[in-house]
Amino acid sequence: QVVLVESGGGLVQPGGSLRLSCVASGISFSGYVMAWYRQAPGKQRELVAYISSGNDQNYGDSVKGRFTISRDNAANTVILQMNSLEPEDTAVYFCNAKRRPLNNYWGQGTQVTVSS
16 A cells, blocks of 8 residues: 655745655655645645656746755655745645656645745
8 A cells, every 4th residue: 555644734934944754655665756746725736846766856936946855765755845935835735656657646735834
């Protein structure tokens, strides 16, 4: 059984930081592309960042220079470090594990709220 468990969300003031973690079980973690997506109320789910099995990173335009994605294959964990948070970053953040052609798994999500 594949399980992705996110943690680290919460309420933070604008300009603050949060660190999201996602621990995966039931998959050969090192062979998966790991990603973070987010979904704000009334909006479509969007890609925040992904990291390949070879540690190549890619970011959405709205988070470049503020967010950093990393992975620890020994701990089956992917991290999203979020700095300089803005109210527009408020959303539910989802962890995703993908390996072509058919393996695609989601976590349950963690709420991030940026507000003063």
